[in-house]
Each structure stands twice: as C-alpha cells, then as structure tokens.
Amino acid sequence: MGVPEDQSKIKRVVVLGGGTAGVSVAQALHGNKDIIVTLVDRKSYHEIPWANVRAYTVDYTITAKSAIPFKDIPKLGEVITGEVVSISEGSIKLKSGVEVPYDYLVFAMGSHFHEPLCKGVEGTASDRSSEMQAANEKLTAAKSVLIVGGGAVGVEVAGEIASVMPDKQVTLVHSKPGLLVDDRPRMSYNAKHWLESKKVKVILNDKVDGKQKGPIYQTQNGVQITADVVYQCVGLIPSTGFLSSTGILDAKGFIKVDMHFRVEGHPTWFAVGDCNNIPEIKLGYLAQAQGKQLAEELKQMAVSGEIFQKTKPWKLQGGFPAMIVSLGKKNGVGHIGPIPIWGFVPAKIKSGDLFIGKTRKDIGLPA
Numbered sequence: 001m002g003v004p005e006d007q008s009k010i011k012r013v014v015v016l017g018g019g020t021a022g023v024s025v026a027q028a029l030h031g032n033k034d035i036i037v038t039l040v041d042r043k044s045y046h047e048i049p050w051a052n053v054r055a056y057t058v059d060y061t062i063t064a065k066s067a068i069p070f071k072d073i074p075k076l077g078e079v080i081t082g083e084v085v086s087i088s089e090g091s092i093k094l095k096s097g098v099e100v101p102y103d104y105l106v107f108a109m110g111s112h113f114h115e116p117l118c119k120g121v122e123g124t125a126s127d128r129s130s131e132m133q134a135a136n137e138k139l140t141a142a143k144s145v146l147i148v149g150g151g152a153v154g155v156e157v158a159g160e161i162a163s164v165m166p167d168k169q170v171t172l173v174h175s176k177p178g179l180l181v182d183d184r185p186r187m188s189y190n191a192k193h194w195l196e197s198k199k200v201k202v203i204l205n206d207k208v209d210g211k212q213k214g215p216i217y218q219t220q221n222g223v224q225i226t227a228d229v230v231y232q233c234v235g236l237i238p239s240t241g242f243l244s245s246t247g248i249l250d251a252k253g254f255i256k257v258d259m260h261f262r263v264e265g266h267p268t269w270f271a272v273g274d275c276n277n278i279p280e281i282k283l284g285y286l287a288q289a290q291g292k293q294l295a296e297e298l299k300q301m302a303v304s305g306e307i308f309q310k311t312k313p314w315k316l317q318g319g320f321p322a323m324i325v326s327l328g329k330k331n332g333v334g335h336i337g338p339i340p341i342w343g344f345v346p347a348k349i350k351s352g353d354l355f356i357g358k359t360r361k362d363i364g365l366p367a
C-alpha cells in the first residue's frame with residue numbers, strides 16, 4: 001500500500017456492515033494511500049443472501065461457499081466484529097463499549113426479515129451452517145409447510161421445496177392479487193402456474209399470521225391450513241433501529257440520503273444498499289454498484305480534504321431492473337428489462353448455482 005507523505009492527512013473511513021454494499025465500499029477503498037478503511041460487522045462472516053433460501057431449506061452444504069469468514073476475503077482492510085449500538089460525530093460505539101473513530105462514516109447495515117432464513121445475525125460461518133443444517137432437518141421431518149408471503153423469497157422457498165421434496169404439502173399465502181412484483185403480470189402468472197403444477201397450493205388476496213400457535217393456521221378469509229413448518233417471508237426491515245433518535249430515518253426506518261448517498265444534515269455520513277431510502281427495488285447488484293460509486297466519491301474527498309461531489313449522482317433504476325427468481329435448480333422466472341423470461345433461460349442464468357460462483361469471484365475468491 002502507498003503511504004502519503006503527511007500521515008496526519010490520512011482519512012479514516014469506517015464502514016458499518018459487511019454485506020454486499022459494505023464489502024464493495026471497503027474493497028474499492030483498500031490500498032488507497034489517502035485512506036484507512038475499517039469494516040465493522042456484528043458477525044464474523046460475509047453472507048451471500050441469494051444462496052440462503054436453498055441453504056436453509058434443502059441443502060445447507062452450500063453454506064461452505066456462501067457464508068465466508070471475513071478473514072478469507074482479500075483486500076478488505078481491518079475488520080472488527082461487534083454490533084454497533086450508537087454513533088456520534090467522530091466515533092461509533094460497539095455493544096462491547098469499544099469506540100472506533102472516523103473521518104467518514106458509511107452506513108451499510110442492510111436489512112432483515114422476521115424469517116431467520118434471510119440473513120444471519122451474529123456468530124461465525126460455522127454457526128450459520130449449523131443453523132441451516134438444523135432447519136433442513138426440521139423441514140425433512142415435516143409433512144406440511146406454510147409459506148407466508150409470495151414475494152421473491154416466499155416463491156423461491158416454495159420452488160426449492162416443491163422441486164426437492166415433492167411429497168410435502170406446501171401452501172403459500174399472499175396478500176396481493178398476484179405473486180412477486182405488482183407491475184410484472186407475466187412473471188407473476190408464470191410463477192403461480194409452475195408452483196401449482198408442482199401441487200403447491202397458492203392462496204392470493206388473503207393473509208395469515210404465521211405466529212399463530214400451530215399446527216392449524218387460519219387465514220383472514222377463514223381458510224384453515226395445517227403446517228408443521230412455517231416460513232415468514234414478509235416485510236423487509238432496514239437494520240437501523242439504533243439510529244431511531246438521530247432524525248436521519250424516514251417513516252419506514254430507511255436512512256434519508258441524497259443521490260450522492262450523503263445523509264441529510266451530516267456531510268461526513270453516507271448510506272448505501274438496503275438501508276438507504278433511494279426509491280428503487282432493494283437488490284444486491286444495486287447495493288454493490290452503490291458501494292463502488294460511493295468509494296469513488298470518498299477517494300476524491302480524502303484528497304481534497306473537502307466535502308464535495310465530483311462524481312455523477314446515482315442513476316435511479318426505474319422501469320424494470322433485471323430480476324430472476326429461482327424455482328428449484330432447473331426452473332425460474334424473471335425479467336431482463338421489459339422482457340419476461342421463464343423456464344430454462346432464467347435457470348441457466350441463476351438457478352443452478354444461485355450466482356454463488358460469480359459473487360465469490362466478484363470479491364476476489366475462487367468460484
């Protein structure tokens with residue numbers, strides 16, 4: 001790494017969260033002679049979330065590739081394991097009481113669901129693998145399954161189970177008239193059609209509280225569903241609870257930023273990925289691109305010592321951002337721009353290895 005002549009000019013960038021967005025920022029800044037980067041995460045591993053549905057339901061062994069200890073990721077800089085509980089101008093505080101100073105602070109704490117399937121919360125990669133294995137065993141022992149929510153996660157859960165364990169009685173309940181995304185009726189139709197062809201019972205325009213005491217669950221419209229296992233695939237929640245009194249959150253808990261990811265009212269704070277309020281669908285490849293773009297801004301600021309923006313503002317992904325939803329290993333539905341795709345094509349692109357190999361290569365690891 002190059003060293004600037006005047007050490008006092010080095011800027012300390014602290015990145016809160018080592019998901020897709022945080023790793024993208026940290027790796028893009030690593031090796032810059034004007035910057036020292038420190039990444040903080042409450043768990044000691046980086047997770048590829050789009051592998052989690054398969055890992056949690058039918059094949060926990062893929063966590064060997066999808067839950068990656070930070071120490072194995074090249075060009076990341078210093079990594080501190082700890083939960084961030086508060087922030088102030090100039091430093092952040094961890095649950096352990098340790099304080100970490102910064103010049104620039106990047107929020108990249110992402111989001112979570114109520115369902116533990118979606119994101120690991122703490123511990124090691126090996127802990128996450130054990131959690132996945134236990135979940136696989138619980139599903140194997142079950143006769144019937146209830147999936148609450150027919151967005152991308154719920155549909156993928158149904159697809160994995162129907163493909164690998166066709167003997168399970170699977171019911172998916174969704175509150176809207178169509179599965180997946182409202183403005184893509186063909187994708188929605190194809191997903192429902194495929195699931196029903198695999199004997200999945202799809203109930204639309206209805207709601208069920210999966211927290212009811214099972215094994216019999218009742219929907220709002222009075223349908224009774226028997227389920228030994230329930231997956232709660234609803235509601236993306238930004239992981240910003242500890243910021244609730246700072247005034248930087250919008251009504252839904254997302255961090256308010258401008259199109260340079262700058263946090264309103266705090267010129268040295270930034271937020272990228274799922275935790276910010278950029279008005280577009282929350283996807284990993286967008287989180288990664290935001291991280292890279294912010295890193296370019298930070299490099300320029302570190303040199304000038306001033307807060308300014310030379311890079312272009314973030315370009316919103318309006319219309320139809322690319323999206324693929326797997327239905328087991330050999331099928332899928334999706335959209336490439338305005339064009340719907342289904343069957344073999346999305347399966348070839350995503351469903352086989354769930355982008356695990358590509359994502360690992362992106363962060364400098366063998367596929």
Ligand SMILES: Cc1cc2nc3c(=O)[nH]c(=O)nc-3n(C[C@H](O)[C@H](O)[C@H](O)COP(=O)(O)OP(=O)(O)OC[C@H]3O[C@@H](n4cnc5c(N)ncnc54)[C@H](O)[C@@H]3O)c2cc1C
Pocket residue numbers: 016017018019020021022040041042043046047049050051052053082083084085108109110111112117118119120121153239242272273274275282283284285286287324
């Ligand atoms: C099941 C599933 C499937 C998906 N499939 C796709 C897909 O196919 N394609 C796609 O593009 N996107 C997909 N997504 C969306 C994608 O995963 C997210 O958009 C992406 O993970 C966002 O990255 P992030 O870095 O902003 O947040 P996250 O991935 O949520 O990472 C945030 C990190 O911050 C850490 N953290 C949070 N709070 C604290 C704290 N207080 N202190 C310390 N650390 C903290 C967390 O431990 C975590 O490591 C999927 C999501 C899920 C859940």
